[in-house]
Amino acid sequence: MISIPLEDRIGLQDLMTAYCYAVDKLDDVDGLVSLFTPDAVLDFSAIGLPVMNGHGEIRTFFDRVFTDMSHHSHYITNFRPIRYDGTSGAMTAYVIGIGRANDGNTVEVNVQYTFDAVKTEAGWVCKHYSMFSMMPLPGSLAEIHGDH
Amino acid sequence: MISIPLEDRIGLQDLMTAYCYAVDKLDDVDGLVSLFTPDAVLDFSAIGLPVMNGHGEIRTFFDRVFTDMSHHSHYITNFRPIRYDGTSGAMTAYVIGIGRANDGNTVEVNVQYTFDAVKTEAGWVCKHYSMFSMMPLPGSLAEIHGDH
Amino acid sequence: MISIPLEDRIGLQDLMTAYCYAVDKLDDVDGLVSLFTPDAVLDFSAIGLPVMNGHGEIRTFFDRVFTDMSHHSHYITNFRPIRYDGTSGAMTAYVIGIGRANDGNTVEVNVQYTFDAVKTEAGWVCKHYSMFSMMPLPGSLAEIHGDH
Numbered sequence: 001m002i003s004i005p006l007e008d009r010i011g012l013q014d015l016m017t018a019y020c021y022a023v024d025k026l027d028d029v030d031g032l033v034s035l036f037t038p039d040a041v042l043d044f045s046a047i048g049l050p051v052m053n054g055h056g057e058i059r060t061f062f063d064r065v066f067t068d069m070s071h072h073s074h075y076i077t078n079f080r081p082i083r084y085d086g087t088s089g090a091m092t093a094y095v096i097g098i099g100r101a102n103d104g105n106t107v108e109v110n111v112q113y114t115f116d117a118v119k120t121e122a123g124w125v126c127k128h129y130s131m132f133s134m135m136p137l138p139g140s141l142a143e144i145h146g147d148h
Numbered sequence: 149m150i151s152i153p154l155e156d157r158i159g160l161q162d163l164m165t166a167y168c169y170a171v172d173k174l175d176d177v178d179g180l181v182s183l184f185t186p187d188a189v190l191d192f193s194a195i196g197l198p199v200m201n202g203h204g205e206i207r208t209f210f211d212r213v214f215t216d217m218s219h220h221s222h223y224i225t226n227f228r229p230i231r232y233d234g235t236s237g238a239m240t241a242y243v244i245g246i247g248r249a250n251d252g253n254t255v256e257v258n259v260q261y262t263f264d265a266v267k268t269e270a271g272w273v274c275k276h277y278s279m280f281s282m283m284p285l286p287g288s289l290a291e292i293h294g295d296h
Numbered sequence: 297m298i299s300i301p302l303e304d305r306i307g308l309q310d311l312m313t314a315y316c317y318a319v320d321k322l323d324d325v326d327g328l329v330s331l332f333t334p335d336a337v338l339d340f341s342a343i344g345l346p347v348m349n350g351h352g353e354i355r356t357f358f359d360r361v362f363t364d365m366s367h368h369s370h371y372i373t374n375f376r377p378i379r380y381d382g383t384s385g386a387m388t389a390y391v392i393g394i395g396r397a398n399d400g401n402t403v404e405v406n407v408q409y410t411f412d413a414v415k416t417e418a419g420w421v422c423k424h425y426s427m428f429s430m431m432p433l434p435g436s437l438a439e440i441h442g443d444h
Binding site for chain 2: 297302371373374375376390392406430431432
Binding site for chain 1: 149154223225226227228242244258282283284
């Protein structure tokens with residue numbers, strides 16, 4: 001286990017938790033985007049979804065997700081700090097992500113998130129976020145979030 | 149994120165976690181009731197279940213739940229402090245609640261809890277507890293816990 | 297709630313979380329075994345699986361699990377300290393364990409873990425780990441992990 005002050009560990013946990021609340025709220029893209037640095041990279045390629053570069057692409061992706069989905073529920077557990085240097089750090093966590101699209105299609109994923117983040121005066125902000133699936137991916141993931 | 153001393157944050161988390169253990173134990177209503185102030189309000193109306201006022205009504209509701217259910221499992225995640233004033237505070241969390249009734253019927257809910265609690269010499273105690281569903285509610289919820 | 301310094305509470309949480317990561321990695325038995333004292337006892341009898349005594353038997357059991365399984369996902373929540381004496385302590389937690397075997401069989405369990413652990417210079421290490429199921433056990437558990 002790496003050494004990290006408790007305050008920063010909790011800051012990273014709160015950032016990842018805030019992301020889950022923001023994704024599940026489904027109506028505040030600004031709030032979600034504000035959790036990331038302007039040049040943040042979101043790499044969802046390991047689950048067959050886009051790589052997004054910067055606030056503009058993040059906003060475009062989640063604008064469509066929020067339009068398409070009627071319900072979201074992202075349970076985050078297994079927080080584990082993996083890097084810390086005083087001004088930046090990274091943490092992994094497990095997520096059960098459950099979604100229901102407006103067309104009634106449903107999806108459940110079992111994924112692991114990695115957030116690499118920087119400490120600012122306003123708190124921790126994510127600069128690189130990636131995920132991979134811990135179980136075989138359901139076919140409905142591409143149906144719901146893939147290109148269409 | 150609101151400002152809250154770590155000790156109180158953990159106190160709120162422990163209160164919500166203790167509630168899950170108490171609900172899942174299925175055989176100690178006194179232990180469950182002791183987590184609430186005598187005049188506590190439990191408002192389950194957003195999921196089609198009762199509003200309970202005070203220890204008596206809380207006890208009546210859970211006496212029946214504990215009689216009806218053979219298994220319970222309430223996984224609590226996504227703790228988030230939302231209010232704190234030094235002597236009281238509130239926290240939200242996500243819960244996956246899984247139940248099996250004695251008649252074999254099963255239910256799974258994806259809900260968000262809010263606990264508003266007060267700090268006492270014996271620790272944090274809940275004075276208002278509400279929940280809402282993050283996903284469409286299963287029909288078996290009303291079958292198992294509704295009026296009958 | 298028992299009294300336990302925050303540092304040790306987090307040490308116990310990290311140990312249980314590290315175990316979940318190790319079980320889910322499926323390719324590093326040494327890393328998993330190192331989380332336990334040489335004479336540690338793993339008692340899985342309450343879910344119809346073996347009691348293991350010491351590193352040798354633990355290794356044998358997980359060697360086979362890692363050979364048999366293609367995917368694992370163990371979500372750990374509801375951490376609760378239940379004993380602490382300064383040099384040793386115990387904690388319970390809830391786990392949703394999801395697995396997929398190489399033959400395509402799948403299993404999901406809803407269990408409660410208890411870790412009894414000792415504090416060493418290298419951190420907390422488990423000396424007794426037991427679990428029980430909070431829901432009826434699925435038949436596929438014995439098919440996947442039972443004697444064969």
